[in-house]
Amino acid sequence: MSVIETRNLNYTYSPGTPFRRDAIKDISIKIDNGDFIGIIGHTGSGKSTLVQHLNGLLRPASGQVFLNGKDIWEHPKKIREVRFQVGLVFQYPEHQLFEETSYKDIAFGPSNMGLDADEIDARVRRAAKFVGLREELLQKSPFELSGGEKRRVAIAGVMAMQPQVLILDEPTAGLDPKGRDTILGQIKEYQQENGSTVIVVSHSMEDIARCAKKVLVMNRGRIEMFDQTPAVFSRADELGAIGLSVPAVTRIFMILRARGYDVGDNVYTVEQARDRLLPLLKKGGDA
Amino acid sequence: MNIISANDVRFYYETEEEAGGRPLLVLDDIRLDIERGEFVALLGHNGSGKSTLAKHFNAMLLPSGGRVLVSGMDTKDEKLRYEIRRMVGMVLQNPDNQLVSTIVEEDVAFGPENLGVSPKEIRRRVDEALKTVGMLEYSDHAPHKLSGGQKQRVAIAGILAMRPDCIVLDEPTAMLDPQGRKEVLETVFRLNKEQGITVVLITHYMEEAVLADRVLVMEEGRILIQGTPREVFSRVDELRGVELDVPQPTELCHELRMQGVPLPEGILTAEECAQALSMFLEAAHVGH
Amino acid sequence: MMLNEITIGQYFPGRSLLHRMDPRVKLVLTFAYIFAVFVPRNWAGLSVAAGFLLFTVILSRLPVRLVFKSVKPILPVILLTSLLNIFYVTGGVHLFDWGFIHITTKGITTAAFIAIRILCLISGSSLLTYTTSPTTLTDALERLLSPLKVIRLNVHELAMMMTIALRFIPTLIEETDKIMSAQKARGADLESGGMMQRVRALIPILIPLFVSSFRRAYELATAMECRCYRGGEGRTRMKQLHMKTADVVSVMFVLLLIALLFYLNYTLPSVL
CATH class of the missing domain: 3.40.50.300 (P-loop containing nucleotide triphosphate hydrolases)
Known part of the structure; x- marks a missing residue:
């Protein structure tokens, strides 16, 4: 469903x-x-x-x-329940941090849900683990952290609601x-x-x-x-028409196919491209 | 001729007692000459010292040791400060926080007004600058209604209206979408090629650095690698070591080379990569 | 209502006669009009004053609806003053008496009269901000106040502060909207609870707003220094202000209006 x-x-x-x-x-x-x-x-x-x-x-x-x-x-009055179920992390979420410590900031969502202290603590630690925040960072003020760390605290704040x-x-x-x-x-x-x-x-x-x-x-x-x-990225021309571009490796493969080389499609990352090309190129080396 | 030269520049912040009271070294003996008309890209991850270095170029920061000369003028000379800032204009990262006025053309006029240029001449410069960045039709708009790319182009126009010799752009595209990034880059590239303005572009994006004549990679307050984009991007492992990306085509060629496919070094674009690959695929008789 | 839908104090660019007037003249005439609105003591005078406003709205080529929309936020104030007038002004025919409450024809007339006055006043001054860019307005203010330099008032700095405030109000409103949404997404409850609870609920919004305002201020200061800003000393302005024929004509027009209103007071009976 x-x-x-x-x-x-x-x-x-x-x-x-x-x-x-x-x-x-x-x-x-x-x-x-x-x-x-x-x-x-x-x-x-x-x-x-x-x-x-x-x-x-x-x-x-x-x-x-x-x-x-x-x-x-x-039930418009119960819309808050929906927000706990569908967690939304905004763009530049670090701009919403406000608490004295990162820990308290991450706990803001769960405490709004009315959970008990133990459950909140468990959730904060779990969320912090997901975004790789060490214990000492949790006790620091979020405003003392680096840009990337702040961002992770903010994301953890939504993850902790376990939406x-x-x-x-x-x-x-x-x-x-x-x-x-x-x-x-x-x-x-x-x-x-x-x-x-x-x-x-x-x-x-x-x-x-x-x-x-x-x-x-x-x-x-x-x-x-x-x-x-794969289906979306195979429509590179249509994407291009609305000003979006496929990843560079995907474009390499499109050029190669257009030149008549049978390299296949569905390639979006460098790893995929390497794994696809190596056997083909090695075949040439062996021949 | 050099427009900017940094001679053994050191810079450190004094730290507080609790942090040990030792000065925090941000720039460590930087030696660098930037030629007139050059397009230099400055790469490095956050905290590598690239923004700090850039702020030395227009006397926003003064070296703790060594000297920075702008067209022969020492940035430490207080009397020359505003002449240096006119000559080396600076565009900052956040497009929202560098526009002063509520009307585009009045914002562009801000710099020349500060310089005491005559009203008629300001008008001329403002229109010319807005035309150069393609924002003339927006001259009576409010900045907060523009897109990020448009705001950033207005910011560039504001610098152009001061008739600078050099523009330093501190991550001007970091907060923009791909469309805005393209607009800004094309503008900067054109200024360099058509008007001969020296450009120092600080960026995270490797695709942007490819446009430059020279790429500098900074790490821990030093210049780690420098050279043409091709030279720099052929050193994939070193770049990864300092947590930087290389363009996907470059990375792919590097990966394949590691596996024994003798692809040439210094490939930057998808087209070049496809061209090189097709020669090898031809040899391997794939699909023909 | 979303915060960014507030129209009061906003500028709508245009090329109408009103837009092109010398902002100094516009500013002075707006004050003159506010004064004029308080002159009439009878319906004829008030209609002339309101008619004059309508005429300027048409000159501005802005949608009439927009001008009246600016009144919306202060409707409660108008309503309150009207009610007070209805209850406290007595005289004329008594329409309703109950204990200490007396509603009289005079009370109703006064209430209506004052409501229309306030409407004219607000619409008139919003017409000024609608047709004059905030920078132009502060510029006009700076020049009108420049004689005060004699008493060592730094008019330039005041004007610069105002310009920057005006520039950043929309940005900060947008930011407030965003922070509110972000905190609501974390389940912040801004709508219910008692007084104390509501004030406490504002903390997650105010703190990020302060932090970001400081960051913006710092960055803006850097940007201004990069653009050679060093105070008002030796500064020139791109836009020079010149009085044109249209300005002179409008001054005469407003003077005529005020004279007419006094004349009407003199010849017709007062309804207040």
């Missing part, structure tokens, strides 16, 4: 002013339990607006959002290559260990290629594609 389903979602910013702007139009998607989904699109394509509908931060102008088959706006669905909006924005790799790796591990549903919003095709099983491509507030990662 789908954990999240949307039916004909529509949303407009600033209706009735000169700044009126359609954000998303007619979005209907189904997300299965345990899926790892990448959402990609330009700034202003509606990705962030869409994910804020999934945890009830935005209320659709029309259309419905279902969580485990239930309309999340059936059924974890959504991360641009989790690697503004980080250096090392920080980016660390966080992507941790998210992947989290997903595998918990088997929970994870949605990552990103500009970077390389990031998406590395972790997502399915890709949702958005353009001008609409869904352009929603399919398995």
